[in-house]
Amino acid sequence: MKTMTRIAVAAALACGVAGQASAYEAGDFIVRLGAATVSPNEDSDNINLPTEPPISLPGISIDNDTQLGITGTWMFADKWGVELLAATPFEHDFKVKGLGIDGGSVTHLPPTLSLQWYPRGGSNGWQPYLGVGLNYTFIYDEEVSGILEGTLGAVLGASRADLKLDDSIGPAAQAGVDIPLGDNFGLNIGVWYIDIGTEATIVTDVGKVKFDVDIDPWVYNVGIAWRF
Template sequence: MRKQLVLAMAAGLGLASLGAQAYEQGDIVFRAGIATVAPSGDSDAIELPTDPPTILPGGVDVDNGTAISLIATWMMSDNWGLELLAATPFKHDIDLADLPVAAGSTKHLPPTVSIQWYPRGGMDGWQPYLGLGVNYTTFFSEDVDSELGAVLGDLLDVTSAKLSLDDSVGLAAQAGVDIPLTDEWALNLGVWYIDLGTTADIDVVTGGGANATVSFDVDIDPWVYNIGVAYKF
């Protein structure tokens, strides 16, 4: 994905002279495209309540997720914008890092509000920007995979298991560029880094009816890569 963004940016810069798109105070820029969330963090070890305890030191790995991005920016001045990043739900598969076992899956929405700086605001041509903001990520549709269920059943005599992930609030930094194609349309390339961490709880019920919770922290800290189009109103 990173290589594709670099190649697309290089090609787009060559097209920049084909159009002009000055951003000015009061403009609204709407962007839509394809975004990929690529986790870069790690997970705490998982301690299963066996006797003696079973430790999985690598925790879990969270796979990439891709969805449709929906982004709106209001230009507060020629050089400063207020952006809202939204998207359709991202889905991620979760695997145990120490074993070839699928652990589960989750969906999330990552609305992010950022203040952006446009160094070429008010000028025709390509429009690079930098941003800093706050991300709120909410998780839902968490599921425990049958493979993990089988492992828990063997180790703990588990009859049912439920996964839940805490919502996250963290800082987000971004960089991007709009490369004009016409007076209104542009090619958009963007990247975010989001400080995103959560606590995972696996609530289990054993064959004897006892309840137990396995908790561990997961630092997802994703890079988000977006390619799409922008339209200036």
């Protein structure tokens, strides 16, 4: 509630100074810094364990995470820019559906390069934008929880369990707005939809289990924009 109040106050202030803010123009650099939340919209294949008879679990669910997000945009024309999205590493806990237990965690970095269109570029005031681009998600530091490792040990007779998720390349789309609070800075609100698909492999000393996971997160950002 406090965050929403601050945003509302900032937007109200922006209405009073929007006319004073200079237009975005070719050659400008725009840096946006804020709190970025990755909210997975996951769709996971069943996890088929090699038992007799076979046991099938209904995939995994993945928690949200919020980190520091930073983007840099170069305006190569009044209405067009190129943006690179970066962030501090996101760490997500996941649960195994059906068992209702913590499965472990994964860490990833989702750099995204986008072409942006600014319909009000060259005009003073608010600067909405749309973008499309390409995302590369680097997934690392996968960990299996002790609870899941123990469960696999009891069911499969495994003495260890490791997890590996493949990196992902996919399209991304975005929308956002910079609300001026001064001549060269303002409030930024943005959202991305990123197509992230990966193959997960659980490796044990008695065999491997593979299943596909579509993470497909919405990414929300609220922060500050600076124009140079």
